[in-house]
Amino acid sequence: MSRRAKIFTGLGLYLAGIVVLVLLTGSAGKNEEFQPQNEFKLEPWVDLPGPFDINKAVVYVIAAAVLTVFAMIYIARRMQDRPNRVQTLVETVYTVMRDNITRNNMDATMAARWFPFIATLFLFIWISNLIGYIPLPTNTEHPVHIFGLEIPALAIYAATANLSVPLVLALVVFIAYTVEGLRAKGPIGYLKALVPKGVTGGMAVFIFVLELISNVLRLISLSVRLFANILAGHLIILFMAGGIAVLMGIAAIGFLTLPLGVILFIFEVGLVATLQAFIFATLASIYFGGAVAHDH
Amino acid sequence: MFDSVFILAAAAAAEEEEGGSFLVQPDIGLMVWTLLAFAISGFLLKKYAFPQIAEALDRRQRVIEDSLETAARTRAEAEVLLEEYRERLTAAREQAEAILARARRAAETSEQETVAAAKARREELLAQAKRDIEAETRRAIQDIRNEVADLTILATEKVTRKTLTEADQRRLVEETLAELDFSALAGEGSRA
Structure with a gap:
């Protein structure tokens, strides 16, 4: 059997398995009560004045910040000439942040000035994404009772799966690179540089407006890319790990979706978490480089 | 990604009936918290982590560069030394030859x-x-000659009963003997 035939046979058996399970066990009826998106709902945990209530997302953001800072400072203070594995990893990450993300996209002075910002951006998002895949007792909507104690159910949640977090980071990036661009070229020069050299007349006006819009849209694209990827990853893991079985009222389907859930989990942790952080930091870096570059 | 589109659509659909708008609605409080956490992290990392890591990396790079330089220098020195030894060896070999x-x-x-x-x-x-x-041969021949002369004189005396004077007799014998050839006795050397 060729590889293609094997794959199709496997998929066929898999689908047939689902159908057989559905037919054998039947449905307990469509579940109207379970709202998967409520996994991402932010209930205030600690009431503070104004909008500053501490909720799940705030805890995750602070946890990510604390973890990033402590891990990095801990390792930075123990830098050895002959590094162990952890130090090697941190050094590799540092080198990627410095050379690939920052220096590749801006000139040397800009890179020196903005490296700490870009690196913090990458690390903060990366750690945020990663701790988002650790199951923690954060689900207060569905508590479990152990010896009479009400304990929040284990759940995976990520601060970056909430639009506000990437949005505020994108906003900071937008303001910072715009300020840099204005400082490098002056207000008029900066606006002029939005139009490529050699374009004149009506076309220049059109492109100017387009570039202006695209600059503002970067806010959306930068933040939504990260937010949607992480949210989608979490939701699809949730569905595969049992969400579909609950929604459809067919528990047996869980047997077939769980392996997919595990595969998707590995995919999200191993690739998406890092890749999205990398993309966010790299794009920010490119925006900085573009804002001050003279030859457009 | 296809799943993100799907989820967004699902989220938008949910928004209408169940109020899932919280998914895409910016939350000012969370944004301020995030900004605060991010700013403090950045400040601390810039002050206490990045310079130390950069320094360690630079130091390692310097060490590596120094090592490479030292190695190159040592190698050059070794090559010079080797050349010198080779020359010396050649000289020594030439000298030995x-x-x-x-x-x-x-x-x-x-x-x-x-x-x-x-x-x-x-x-x-x-x-x-x-x-x-x-010399010996000559002396032996002379001896034989003398002997023969003496014997001849004695024999002649006995035969003739007459005695010539000793001197005459000897002269006669000598003359006779001189006619005889003794060269056979002396071999080739006698003639010299």
């Missing part, structure tokens, strides 16, 4: 001299021996 050649020549000369000397000595000894033999 020269010495050997000279010794061989000296030995050959010495041998030739020895052989020549031995030959000369042998020839001298041979000549001496020949001379001795000849």
Whole structure:
């Protein structure tokens, strides 16, 4: 059997398995009560004045910040000439942040000035994404009772799966690179540089407006890319790990979706978490480089 | 990604009926918290983590560069040294060959001299021996001649009963004997 035939046979058996399970066990009826998106709902945990209530997302953001800072400072203070594995990893990450993300996209002075910002951006998002895949007792909507104690159910949640977090980071990036661009070229020069050299007349006006819009849209694209990827990853893991079985009222389907859930989990942790952080930091870096570059 | 589109659509759909708008609605409080956490992290990392890591990396790079430089220098030195030794070795070999050649020549000369000397000595000894033999032969012939003369005189006396004077007799015998050839006795050397 060729590889293609094997794959199709496997998929066929898999689908047939689902159908057989559905037919054998039947449905307990469509579940109207379970709202998967409520996994991402932010209930205030600690009431503070104004909008500053501490909720799940705030805890995750602070946890990510604390973890990033402590891990990095801990390792930075123990830098050895002959590094162990952890130090090697941190050094590799540092080198990627410095050379690939920052220096590749801006000139040397800009890179020196903005490296700490870009690196913090990458690390903060990366750690945020990663701790988002650790199951923690954060689900207060569905508590479990152990010896009479009400304990929040284990759940995976990520601060970056909430639009506000990437949005505020994108906003900071937008303001910072715009300020840099204005400082490098002056207000008029900066606006002029939005139009490529050699374009004149009506076309220049059109492109100017387009570039202006695209600059503002970067806010959306930068933040939504990260937010949607992480949210989608979490939701699809949730569905595969049992969400579909609950929604459809067919528990047996869980047997077939769980392996997919595990595969998707590995995919999200191993690739998406890092890749999205990398993309966010790299794009920010490119925006900085573009804002001050003279030859457009 | 296809799943993100799907989820967004699902989220938008949910928004209408169940109020899932919280998914895409910016939350000012969370944004401020995030900004705060991010700013403090950035400040701390910039102050306490990045410079230290950069310094360690630079230090390692310096060490590596130094090591490479030292290695290159040591290698160059070693090569110079090797070249020097090689030259010295060649010189030594040449010298050794020269010495050997000279010794061989000296030995050959010495041998030739020895052989020549031995030959000369042998020839001298041979000549001496020949001379001795000849002298001895001559003396023996003379003795025989004298003996024969005496015997002849004695025999003649007995036959003739007449005695010539000793001197005459001897002269006669000598004359006779001189006619005889004793050369057969003396061999070739007698004639000399």
